Amino acid sequence: MASPTSTPEATPAHRAKMRAENVNFFYGSFQALHNINIEFRENQVTALIGPSGCGKSTFLRNLNRINETLRGTRLEGQILLDGEDIMQEDVTTIRRRVGMVFQRPNPFPKSIFENIIYGPKINGMVKGNASEIVESSLRRAALWDEVKDKLHESAYALSGGQQQRLCIARGLAVNPDVLLLDEPCSALDPIATAKIEDLLFTLKEQCTIVIVTHSMQQAARVADQTGFFLLGKLIEFDKTDIIFKNPAKRETEDYITGRFG
Amino acid sequence: MASPAAVTQPRKKALSERLRGGDMVAYLLTIFFATLILLVTVYIVYELWMYSLPTLKKFGFSFIGGQIWDPNPDKNVYGALPFIYGTLVTSIVALLISVPLGVGAAIYLSELAEQKLSNILTFLVELLAAVPSVIYGLLAIFTLVPLMRDYIGPFLEKFLGWTPFFQSPIYGTGYLTAGLVLAVMTFPFIISVSREALMAVPREQREAALALGATQWESTYQIVLPYAKLGIIGSVFLGLARALGETMAVTMVIGNDTHIHASLLNQGYTIAALVANEFNEAGDVQGPALVELCLVLFVMTMLINAGARLMITLTTSKGSARA
Numbered sequence A: 001m002a003s004p005t006s007t008p009e010a011t012p013a014h015r016a017k018m019r020a021e022n023v024n025f026f027y028g029s030f031q032a033l034h035n036i037n038i039e040f041r042e043n044q045v046t047a048l049i050g051p052s053g054c055g056k057s058t059f060l061r062n063l064n065r066i067n068e069t070l071r072g073t074r075l076e077g078q079i080l081l082d083g084e085d086i087m088q089e090d091v092t093t094i095r096r097r098v099g100m101v102f103q104r105p106n107p108f109p110k111s112i113f114e115n116i117i118y119g120p121k122i123n124g125m126v127k128g129n130a131s132e133i134v135e136s137s138l139r140r141a142a143l144w145d146e147v148k149d150k151l152h153e154s155a156y157a158l159s160g161g162q163q164q165r166l167c168i169a170r171g172l173a174v175n176p177d178v179l180l181l182d183e184p185c186s187a188l189d190p191i192a193t194a195k196i197e198d199l200l201f202t203l204k205e206q207c208t209i210v211i212v213t214h215s216m217q218q219a220a221r222v223a224d225q226t227g228f229f230l231l232g233k234l235i236e237f238d239k240t241d242i243i244f245k246n247p248a249k250r251e252t253e254d255y256i257t258g259r260f261g
Numbered sequence B: 001m002a003s004p005a006a007v008t009q010p011r012k013k014a015l016s017e018r019l020r021g022g023d024m025v026a027y028l029l030t031i032f033f034a035t036l037i038l039l040v041t042v043y044i045v046y047e048l049w050m051y052s053l054p055t056l057k058k059f060g061f062s063f064i065g066g067q068i069w070d071p072n073p074d075k076n077v078y079g080a081l082p083f084i085y086g087t088l089v090t091s092i093v094a095l096l097i098s099v100p101l102g103v104g105a106a107i108y109l110s111e112l113a114e115q116k117l118s119n120i121l122t123f124l125v126e127l128l129a130a131v132p133s134v135i136y137g138l139l140a141i142f143t144l145v146p147l148m149r150d151y152i153g154p155f156l157e158k159f160l161g162w163t164p165f166f167q168s169p170i171y172g173t174g175y176l177t178a179g180l181v182l183a184v185m186t187f188p189f190i191i192s193v194s195r196e197a198l199m200a201v202p203r204e205q206r207e208a209a210l211a212l213g214a215t216q217w218e219s220t221y222q223i224v225l226p227y228a229k230l231g232i233i234g235s236v237f238l239g240l241a242r243a244l245g246e247t248m249a250v251t252m253v254i255g256n257d258t259h260i261h262a263s264l265l266n267q268g269y270t271i272a273a274l275v276a277n278e279f280n281e282a283g284d285v286q287g288p289a290l291v292e293l294c295l296v297l298f299v300m301t302m303l304i305n306a307g308a309r310l311m312i313t314l315t316t317s318k319g320s321a322r323a
């Protein structure tokens, strides 16, 4: 029987890149996460699903320490990146290595080119190769062909789906080891969504991907592993196939069959 | 299945019905007020123009460039330059001081201070805007003027006296003193409008920068400030408008000297101060000359505002936050 902390058996090719150990998280006195144990494997996509308010975003936002910018928050337990406690490392380094794409596209009010090059610039990665960085990042996000003739136009002139891929490209430009995506398709139409899903298949060759999604079809399509959250707890975590076809927990089954709440 | 023809067309509404609906009333009312504002502006220009016709005819463009203002009946010569100069210099001094301080304070209030503290401080700052300007003038006479005469002025002369801008005589009153008072008076506008603009920057913008590995300062300086730049520029022009037109406090501390001086420590005059001081007892030529000065002030403010608009349009055509 699978326990909440069980993980799919490891294959040497997919070693654990990131791991959370006994993570509790508090907004003031409100405990939003209860004893989370989970690991994310290299070159795999992990989906986090669960009803609204169960703590998916909260958990994701701890993985790049962006939640600590909110006042009155507190994290207990450990989050390890390549075996090192991220709380002990330099916060800007962690955030460079663990990229994040947000629910709503949030390009900077600058040109497409400047959006992409911003991250490499502040991280001191540009050495006269700005154009190459921009091109390769846009290619990796499957956006190059659509924008190559208007790199110096405002990012706001792009469609929502293009903006979201721009945000992915912006995140990729600093070569992150892990890419976190928080409901990246919730503001997009099915075609734009399909493009981003396709993208994830190629991106996982280069980094570890964690995606929060409300769409179970999406989780089933893109994820190798899936974790189910409920009321701040990780109820079940296993291979996506197992979660959707043969879940061990009653709550998981209720949720994926739509009998929830 | 209903054919398109079977769909009943909405009946054309009678005017009375639409009026009752409210839309039409709102439309007419708003357009009425909008035109009213335009008419008032046009009327102001017209009146100023008509009243200043005598001097407009008499001096022509030499009025603007004229450096002598002499209401003596045997001279009766009027030139606007000392007052245009005084108005611009005091306003520029004011902004040079209040913009960096005000924007800096706004950054502190919106980005760094705790919400409660920020609200309390902002409330206090906004109270400053409500202090009548005559009180600022009095306060300056009691405190700033002696300070300027005995300490700040001599200090500036000692170290910067080699430039034309900080030379004796030092009276205590003068351009710099007026500029400082104006700085204090424009400060609340700049702080509170800039703070609003900064707080309106979406959290996602800050987080996007932080998530790429930016430090707090990089996120504020490179992302948040540019995003809010329209609002901040707006606050600066609000402050400038206030500084250009401020009358009472300036009259009390600028020294009321009708000559142009390069030294900021020297005394001068602004348009608003001159008109306030002289209009009541103005002669036949002096009166129209003063009205023409008002026209100049009006045009100056309009030009500055138009310039600001233009600058905003030009700088935001690419990568605008509010495209």
Ligand SMILES: Nc1ncnc2c1ncn2[C@@H]1O[C@H](COP(=O)(O)OP(=O)(O)OP(=O)(O)O)[C@@H](O)[C@H]1O
Pocket: A027, A030, A032, A050, A051, A052, A053, A054, A055, A056, A057, A058, A059, A070, A214
């Ligand atoms: N900034 C905050 N301050 C206080 N409580 C918060 C904050 N953000 C989230 N919470 C609370 O934490 C809990 C988890 O929220 P979270 O946003 O992580 O849920 P979620 O699973 O991402 O939901 P959704 O699917 O709607 O995005 C909720 O009860 C929420 O009210």
Ligand SMILES: [Mg+2]
Pocket: A056, A057, A058, A182
């Ligand atoms: Mg969420």
